[in-house]
Amino acid sequence: MSKKVRTDFLxxxxxxxxxxxxxxxxxxxxxxxxxxxxxxxxxxxxxxSDWIVTGQDLLDAIEQNESDLxxx
Numbered sequence: 001m002s003k004k005v006r007t008d009f010l011x012x013x014x015x016x017x018x019x020x021x022x023x024x025x026x027x028x029x030x031x032x033x034x035x036x037x038x039x040x041x042x043x044x045x046x047x048x049s050d051w052i053v054t055g056q057d058l059l060d061a062i063e064q065n066e067s068d069l070x071x072x
Contacts (some may be wrong), residue, residue: 014022036042 036045
C-alpha cells in the first residue's frame with residue numbers, strides 16, 4: 001500500500017529553521033503543537049487515525065500473504 005497515514009499529528013513538526021531557532025528559545029515560545037478545539041475532538045481524531053492505520057496494516061498483511069502464496 002503506497003499511502004501511509006501518520007499518527008503523530010498531535011506532535012509538533014518543526015522545520016530545520018525552526019529547529020535551529022529552538023536552540024536559542026530559552027522560554028519555550030516556539031513550542032506549538034497541533035491542537036483540537038475540545039478533548040473529545042482530539043480523541044475522535046486519534047481514534048479515527050488508529051483505525052485507519054489498523055486497516056492499512058491488515059491490508060498490507062493480506063497483500064503480503066497473497067504475494068507469498070503466488071511465489072510458492
